[in-house]
Amino acid sequence: MLVIFSSLGLKTAVAQEKSRIEPIENKAIYSLTDTLKSGRLLADKVEILNLIRKEKEARDESIEEEIKAKEIEENLEAPAEEIYGTCSWGQSINPIYNPSLIPSSYDIDLTGFVAPIKFYRVNSKYGWRRRRMHHGVDLKLYTGEEVRAAFDGKVRIKRYNRRGYGYYYVIRHPNGLETIYGHLSKQFVKAGEVVKAGQVIGLGGSTGRSSGPHLHFEARFCGIPLNPQLLFDFAEGTPNMDTYTFHKYAKKSHYAKGSGKSNNVGHYTIYKVRRGDSLDKIARRHHTTVARLCQVNHMTKRSLIKPGDKLLIK
Ligand SMILES: [Zn+2]
Numbered sequence: 465m466l467v468i469f470s471s472l473g474l475k476t477a478v479a480q481e482k483s484r485i486e487p488i489e490n491k492a493i494y495s496l497t498d499t500l501k502s503g504r505l506l507a508d509k510v511e512i513l514n515l516i517r518k519e520k521e522a523r524d525e526s527i528e529e530e531i532k533a534k535e536i537e538e539n540l541e542a543p544a545e546e547i548y549g550t551c552s553w554g555q556s557i558n559p560i561y562n563p564s565l566i567p568s569s570y571d572i573d574l575t576g577f578v579a580p581i582k583f584y585r586v587n588s589k590y591g592w593r594r595r596r597m598h599h600g601v602d603l604k605l606y607t608g609e610e611v612r613a614a615f616d617g618k619v620r621i622k623r624y625n626r627r628g629y630g631y632y633y634v635i636r637h638p639n640g641l642e643t644i645y646g647h648l649s650k651q652f653v654k655a656g657e658v659v660k661a662g663q664v665i666g667l668g669g670s671t672g673r674s675s676g677p678h679l680h681f682e683a684r685f686c687g688i689p690l691n692p693q694l695l696f697d698f699a700e701g702t703p704n705m706d707t708y709t710f711h712k713y714a715k716k717s718h719y720a721k722g723s724g725k726s727n728n729v730g731h732y733t734i735y736k737v738r739r740g741d742s743l744d745k746i747a748r749r750h751h752t753t754v755a756r757l758c759q760v761n762h763m764t765k766r767s768l769i770k771p772g773d774k775l776l777i778k
Contacts, residue, residue, distance in 0.1 A: 536616075539638040540658045543618050547640050547686065555621055557634060558687030559642070566686040570710045573639040574703035576615045577696055578662040580645060580681055581605050584698040587678050590691040599689035600644060600682030603698060605668035607649050607677045613659040614643045614683075614696075622655040629680065630672025633665060640710075642687075646680035647671050685710045697734075697774070704734055704774050709762060737773040750777045 542550070547567060552559040560566060581603050588602035605611075613635055620642065621634035629646035633653070636642045649669025653659055670677045683692045690710070697704055735746060743765065747754045758764055760776050769775070 540616055540618060543636045543638040544640040548636065553620055555623065557644070559620070560686045566688070566712050568712045570640055570685065572641055572685065572708045572710055573706070574695060574708055575706050576639070576661050577703040578612055578614060579696070579698055579701035580612050580614050581609060581668065581679055586693070586698065590693060600680050601692045603679045603681055605677055605679055607669045609668040610664045611645055611648060611666050611668050611679055613661055613663045613665050615639060615641065615661045617659055619653055619655050619657045619659060622651055622653070625672055628672050630669070630674060631666070635659065640685055642684045644680070644682035644684065647674045647678060707762070733777045735775045735777050737769050737771055737775060739771045741769065743769065746775065752777060
């Protein structure tokens with residue numbers, strides 16, 4: 465037996481063993497050698513089964529990946545179609561004419577965010593400004609600086625508006641947001657083009673109603689402007705949270721107002737968790753309650769917080 469095992473390949477040995485062993489399996493009593501042999505066979509069988517299982521898993525995984533890639537592609541061809549439908553690719557900033565079509569609440573996935581410009585300085589915040597509502601943030605840049613798409617998406621509008629945005633884009637994203645990039649000096653992508661997060665779509669400038677080179681950046685959901693600084697940390701180039709829940713019936717002030725300190729975004733303040741912090745401590749320090757903290761941040765009392773996490777404090 466030993467000779468057979470070492471001189472022939474394992475496979476041949478297994479095949480030979482198989483034909484010899486099969487009737488043994490039905491016997492009630494095994495001799496010692498048979499027990500040892502069937503033990504060996506079992507180990508081989510397990511090994512082969514494991515191999516087959518692994519191969520199947522790898523195959524399933526690659527199929528899953530393929531499906532996912534296809535889904536992503538389709539999502540980019542028709543981003544957030546479940547909200548905007550198929551006929552909302554017009555040239556108006558506001559894509560939804562019937563407010564009843566706006567979902568009462570919607571979770572916006574912010575994880576794919578890339579900062580639209582490299583070096584960040586807010587020139588002017590979102591909110592009321594000389595009796596006019598400023599629907600975005602103004603990010604200082606120099607003329608000719610690269611401007612990037614904030615998420616994967618599809619260009620809905622590429623236009624020029626002499627008295628407003630200058631050369632601008634509106635890009636629709638699969639997460640439901642639309643982002644606007646204004647006052648550009650150059651535009652590199654066409655309307656209808658699919659863009660990737662971080663792709664250079666144009667160069668910064670001061671076209672339109674602008675007093676100096678800057679990027680006017682907006683983030684809208686169903687045409688409703690959200691405070692970009694509530695959603696994104698432009699200095700770090702990261703979203704302030706993974707998911708932002710849009711509420712249709714939130715007070716207008718929820719979206720508006722944006723004066724105050726640099727980390728004050730309208731009604732909210734963004735707090736960076738420090739070592740030794742607990743929800744209780746943070747709540748006390750900011751004259752609020754744990755329940756309120758949890759509500760604002762969509763978490764529970766038992767949610768874990770770690771240093772560096774960002775919490776919205778209202
Ligand atoms: Zn602006």
